[in-house]
Amino acid sequence: MVGAGISTASGIPDFRSPEIGLYSKLQKYDIPYPEAIFELNFFFHNPKPFFALAKELYPGNYRPNATHYFFRLLHDKGLLLRLYTQNIDGLERVAGIPPAKLVEAHGTFATATCTVCHNQFPSQDFWTDVLADRIPHCPVCTGIIKPDIVFFGEQLPQRFLLHVTDFPMADLLIILGTSLEVEPFASLSEAVWSSVPRLLINKDLVGSFAWGPRSKDVMLLGDLVQNVEKLAELLGWTEELRSLVQQETGKFNR
Numbered sequence: 001m002v003g004a005g006i007s008t009a010s011g012i013p014d015f016r017s018p019e020i021g022l023y024s025k026l027q028k029y030d031i032p033y034p035e036a037i038f039e040l041n042f043f044f045h046n047p048k049p050f051f052a053l054a055k056e057l058y059p060g061n062y063r064p065n066a067t068h069y070f071f072r073l074l075h076d077k078g079l080l081l082r083l084y085t086q087n088i089d090g091l092e093r094v095a096g097i098p099p100a101k102l103v104e105a106h107g108t109f110a111t112a113t114c115t116v117c118h119n120q121f122p123s124q125d126f127w128t129d130v131l132a133d134r135i136p137h138c139p140v141c142t143g144i145i146k147p148d149i150v151f152f153g154e155q156l157p158q159r160f161l162l163h164v165t166d167f168p169m170a171d172l173l174i175i176l177g178t179s180l181e182v183e184p185f186a187s188l189s190e191a192v193w194s195s196v197p198r199l200l201i202n203k204d205l206v207g208s209f210a211w212g213p214r215s216k217d218v219m220l221l222g223d224l225v226q227n228v229e230k231l232a233e234l235l236g237w238t239e240e241l242r243s244l245v246q247q248e249t250g251k252f253n254r
């Protein structure tokens, strides 16, 4: 299970970190309170802040870091049952983790849906507008097109239901870079059997690791990338991770 903390090393701010988190930097968008940027009521009142944020997150502006590639390594070794992410930056896909292994619980910018007639559109249809600071409109009915990012109160994608069978099957749960504050995602942290070890890699103690720790819990607190590299070292994967990162970042530099 991962959240915004795994992408800060890629240059994308998280949401709730004091002063540097996105929610503390939204004043320039003139919104009543930070979470409004992901609320439908506010979006219909003023969609500009959300599209300004979308523009900042434009796929291609950012690259995966060692954390994303650590999960790629788990997958390459046949050890990854599933990666549940709250992130909407798409960096898990860029790191080469196949969509079948992913649950993008808070949606994706890969597609968008008209808020009026509900026609779905591929992303290239709205990025031209978003990058030019225009609000994308539906060619069928002129309604506003909204990227398929899950707003507060909206249903999570169908694939989220995979948790019903995935979590009872897991023999290890790793949780990285999330405040575990947003439901229903946060509660997945309690969906593995109590005999299953849970490993939290985060700056601070969060969720049930703080208020109801289990006997098999392990917490690695501090800088996330450093601790992921430490974990790789304990597994004897340091060289493999380094060469994977090198090989993959080489692709971007060509």
Ligand code: OAD
Pocket (backbone or CB within 6 Å): 002, 003, 004, 005, 006, 008, 009, 014, 015, 016, 017, 021, 038, 086, 087, 088, 106, 149, 150, 151, 152, 176, 177, 178, 179, 180, 181, 182, 201, 202, 203, 204, 206, 222, 223, 224, 225
């Ligand atoms: P948050 O910003 O709430 O939490 C990020 C967590 O990562 C915090 O506990 C940070 O301390 C930690 N963190 C950040 N950088 C770190 C670093 N370099 N090393 C170690 N830890 C670090 O982000 P999420 O939990 O992902 O919704 O937020 C959940 C949802 O809230 C998001 O998906 C978003 C937002 O509303 C949507 O996008 C729809």
Ligand code: ZN
Pocket (backbone or CB within 6 Å): 114, 115, 116, 117, 118, 119, 138, 139, 140, 141, 142, 143
């Ligand atoms: Zn429409």
